[in-house]
Amino acid sequence: MEETLTPPSVTRQPLSESSEWTFELLDLYDREIGRVAAHYGLDTYPNQIEVITSEQMIDAYASVGMPVGYHHWSYGKHFLSTQKSYKRGQMGLAYEIVINSSPCIAYLMEENTLTMQALVIAHAAYGHNSFFKGNYLFRTWTDAEGILDYLVFARNFIAECEQRYGEEAVEDLLDSCHALMNHGVDRYKRPAKLSMAKEQMRQVEREEYLQSQVNLLWRTLPPREAAEQGRREDRFPPEPQENLLYFIEKNAPRLAPWQREIVRIVRKIAQYFYPQRQTQVMNEGWATFWHYTLLNHLYQEVKLTDGFMMEFLQSHTNVVFQPPFHSRMYSGINPYALGFAMFSDIRRMCEHPTEEDRQWFPEIAGSDWVKTLDFAMRNFKDESFIAQYLSPRLIRDFKLFAVLDDDQREKLEITAIHDEAGYRRVRQLLADHYNLGNREPNIQVWNVDVYGDRSLTLRHFMHNRRPLGESTPEMLRHIARLWGYTVKMESADENGDAQLVGVCEV
Amino acid sequence: MSQLVDRRLSGKNRSAVNRQRFLRRFKGQIRKAVTEAVSGRKIGDLERGEKISIPSKDLSEPIFHHGPGGRRDMIHPGNKEFVSGDQVDRPEGGAGGGGGQASQDGEGEDDFAFELSKEEFMDFFFQDLALPDLVKKQLAAVPEVKRARAGFVSQGNPSNLHVVRSMKQAIGRRLAMASGPREALKEAQEALADLEDRGLGTSPEADELREEIERLKARVAAVPFIDTWDLRYANRVDQPTPSSQAVMFCLMDVSGSMDEDRKNIAKRFFMLLYLFLTKSYERIEVVFIRHHTVAVEVDEEDFFHSRESGGTVVSSALELMRQIVLERYPSQAWNIYAAQASDGDNWEDDSPRCREILSQGILPLVQYFAYVEIEAEEPQSLWHEYERVAAGSARFAMQRILTLADIYPVFRELFRKKVGA
Structure with missing residues (x-):
């Protein structure tokens, strides 16, 4: 702890010269990075930094970083494909694997150099960690304290079901649930917190209650005339519902209690990862910005050698590289690149604002950059963050342009570029791009034929006339497996005219 | 922290x-x-x-997604020459251009x-x-092992206790543990003798020395004769013992009627025999003989992949095999195995001759001769002649094969022998 008290000018000596890491050195670097992070006011959960082998790292990738997971073939598949690309040298395994839990678990791979370890510590243990603790989405939607317990509960429950009902039955159910994961989240409602003790206590209770509810729904048959009338007028559910998994969990007539519980587990985990999907640019940008800033700060204190910095910068540059659209390597906008550039740009606007910045961002220009960045990190998600902070300067740097692809026109049209007339449109369209609601088809539970054949009708609300993809028939089979009766899919255009686009009969 | x-x-x-x-x-x-x-x-x-x-595509995990069509706005980086209002052609199925779809389609296939x-x-x-589990296990396992001596270890089974080693160890330990007190004892005794010489045998120093001597004697006596950590056990480890060398003859009919499917079944048959042999022999040579009316020795590539037409004279292959055995693989130095695959066709007058060569010329030389008839219609003369051979020899096995599961019974005898051995 002495280092933290000694003024930097006194210990003008690198922490180490060699690129080999030892546990003592990791500890030293972690303390130094933590000291600088505290200096910039980064507030984090306690860190647990684990040194693991590359195989364990691939494993962590395959299970989206969940330290405890239930068994499923798809994780085996992801393991194999990650292993393949790792062996071919197509990807390094260093970043990203950290989830919102307390303590925050970050992984270091044993074969990495000391530089890479320091980079990952700065990136994950201080960057991501502070984001998880600060960002409003994570604060309201996920419970860092409870997740590890919940994952343990989920794994045990599913393992028990496998023993009782057979691996195949559980696997089929999980396949169907996984397919609907993206449609298993509440976008607007606030979820209850997760915890293992509560879950276990409530599980039995819930099972009985749910089953009785379902039965009630199907039992209460009104007299015949009323039924005929109801057929035309009432819909069930009265309002369309966006959370398909929730609807299935509560209302599917033929699921056994244990199946409902598994639907619920998948839904809860989907909900847990939902903020992650909504803050990719911000989260990675924030972590990248801070590993860059923290390590540069240490370098200025002459605690890092030139060799260290060369290696660090090489790696950093690769991470934030954005290939142009005509490059072979192009696969969309790199969230690291965009996020890092945006946070760096906000800092620039605070410290060295131009006339343009003063005009576009009067409240930011010239303000305290640490506070401004902290505010941005806490209160936005990708969509709103870009809509709020993407500056004309960055649009120019990235040479962003907007393309309109309309199947009713023969050619594509360039609707805006990085010029005065285009800034706002480019910014708005880019923000829309990160709106998960636009990226994924908007599918809602529309009606259940309660009095008839119990068929479930889903409605796809088309956005800009975009149809559903070719996976729809397979998806309907999955939903029908959960629902137990016929499932129909309609697509409704902007005028509300619906057309049947798929049926899966049971 | x-x-x-x-x-x-x-x-x-x-x-x-x-x-x-x-x-x-x-x-x-x-x-x-x-x-x-x-x-x-x-x-x-x-x-x-x-x-x-x-x-x-067989192992995709489906999700709902948008299909092509409709109206889409996209943002891309790295503009070069476009200005607002430009009209551009749709890119052809892929790389870059305005088509954001490209990035998704590019890989999946x-x-x-x-x-x-x-x-x-x-x-x-x-x-x-359809191998029995026991067989699977034996085939998949490492080759047979023999226990071999490998020095001595300090822990082991009482039956492996090595007495001589343990006693040696005990002697060493006793020497080491007693040497200090013994030396002290010797010094004390000398000192006492010295005192007694000087007539001070009753002085307090002498008494002290006597006490000391008693104490040291007790200490020497207390060193145990043998102790648990003296024990040494003979160590034995498993050493793989592929016994010696073997040669495997693969005989196959390559006349026009042997199509690719049949050859594939034959290949499995040969592979399985080879696997059995690898478990017992350190070195295995494989000789490939193919035949129609004449037989030739070929390499593996030709054996499976070239095709001939014409009639079938099986005895030509048996003759050639016998010749090769006599020339290159003297049966006292080699374990000889043969596997023959055919569709059952043979020139009518040749079959008795085959039986003759086989039972008199070949079977006395070989360990095992296995014959399979693959997808043959009716048993023909060759099958009947071979049945007579099988009746007279335990080294000969034959089987008609329709599916792959029929292959294993051919080896059942062979395998049973191996387990018994």
């Missing part, structure tokens, strides 16, 4: 279960890929893993490739062959 945890030794193979689940789920596709891989391999080259690929380990590969290979 952060906590550093070394997790490297724990949680290895955490995803082994998921891997098994994956293999089980796609066993149909994997088995197909294994079958293909087997036909591409050499007979002697079965015991290694394999890179398998299966079509990735590849096959999903991964490595099967040796064990997994063998497992899939065996699945078709």
Whole structure:
């Protein structure tokens, strides 16, 4: 702890010269990075930094970083494909694997150099960690304290079901649930917190209650005339519902209690990862910005050698590289690149604002950059963050342009570029791009034929006339497996005219 | 403050279960890929893993997504010459251009490739062959072992206790443990003698010395004669013992009626025999003889892949084999195995001759001769003649094969012998 008290000018000596890491050195670097992070006011959960082998790292990738997971073939598949690309040298395994839990678990791979370890510590243990603790989405939607317990509960429950009902039955159910994961989240409602003790206590209770509810729904048959009338007028559910998994969990007539519980587990985990999907640019940008800033700060204190910095910068540059659209390597906008550039740009606007910045961002220009960045990190998600902070300067740097692809026109049209007339449109369209609601088809539970054949009708609300993809028939089979009766899919255009686009009969 | 945890030794193979689940789920596709891989391999080259690929669309995990069409706004970086209002052609199915779809379609079509380990590969290979579990285990296991001496260890089974070693150890320990007190004892005794010489035998110093001497004597006496850590056990380790060398003859009819399917079944048959042999022999040579009306010795490539037409004279192959054995593989130095595959056709007058060569010329020289008739219609003269051979010799096995599962019974005798040995 002495280092933290000694003024930097006194210990003008690198922490180490060699690129080999030892546990003592990791500890030293972690303390130094933590000291600088505290200096910039980064507030984090306690860190647990684990040194693991590359195989364990691939494993962590395959299970989206969940330290405890239930068994499923798809994780085996992801393991194999990650292993393949790792062996071919197509990807390094260093970043990203950290989830919102307390303590925050970050992984270091044993074969990495000391530089890479320091980079990952700065990136994950201080960057991501502070984001998880600060960002409003994570604060309201996920419970860092409870997740590890919940994952343990989920794994045990599913393992028990496998023993009782057979691996195949559980696997089929999980396949169907996984397919609907993206449609298993509440976008607007606030979820209850997760915890293992509560879950276990409530599980039995819930099972009985749910089953009785379902039965009630199907039992209460009104007299015949009323039924005929109801057929035309009432819909069930009265309002369309966006959370398909929730609807299935509560209302599917033929699921056994244990199946409902598994639907619920998948839904809860989907909900847990939902903020992650909504803050990719911000989260990675924030972590990248801070590993860059923290390590540069240490370098200025002459605690890092030139060799260290060369290696660090090489790696950093690769991470934030954005290939142009005509490059072979192009696969969309790199969230690291965009996020890092945006946070760096906000800092620039605070410290060295131009006339343009003063005009576009009067409240930011010239303000305290640490506070401004902290505010941005806490209160936005990708969509709103870009809509709020993407500056004309960055649009120019990235040479962003907007393309309109309309199947009713023969050619594509360039609707805006990085010029005065285009800034706002480019910014708005880019923000829309990160709106998960636009990226994924908007599918809602529309009606259940309660009095008839119990068929479930889903409605796809088309956005800009975009149809559903070719996976729809397979998806309907999955939903029908959960629902137990016929499932129909309609697509409704902007005028509300619906057309049947798929049926899966049971 | 952060906590550093070394997790490297724990949680290895955490995803082994998921891997098994994956293999089980796609066993149909994997088995197909294994079958293909087997036909591409050499007979002697079965015991290694394999890179398998299966079509990735079979194992996709579907989600709802947008299809092509409708109206889409996209943002791309790296503009070069576009200005607002430009009209551009749609890019042709791919790379870059305005088509954001390209990035999604570009990859998906590849096959999903991964490595099967040796064990997994063998497992899939065996699945078709309907091998009894015991046999599978024996084939997949390491070759037979012999226990060999390997020095001495300090822990072991009482029956392996090595008395001489243990006693030597005890002597050493007794010497080491007693030497200090003994020296002190000797000094004390000398000092006492010195005192007594000087007539001070009753002085307090002398009494003290006497006490000291008693104490040291007791200490020497207390050193145990033998102690648990003296014990040494003879150590034995498993040493693989492939006994010696063998030669395997593969005889196959390549007349026009042997099509690719039949050859593939024949190949499995040869592979299985080869596998059996690798478990017993250190060195195995394989001789390939193919025949129609005349027989020639060829390499493996020609053996399976070239095709001839014309009649069939089986005895030509048997003659050639006998000749090769006599020239190159004297039966006192080699274990000789032969496997013959055919569709049963033979020139009518030749079959009795085959029996003759076989029972008199070949069977006395070989360990085992296995014959399979693949997808033959009616047993013909050759089958009937061979039946007579089989009746007279335990070294001869024959079987008609319709599916792969029929192959194993041919080896049943062979295997039973091996277990008994």
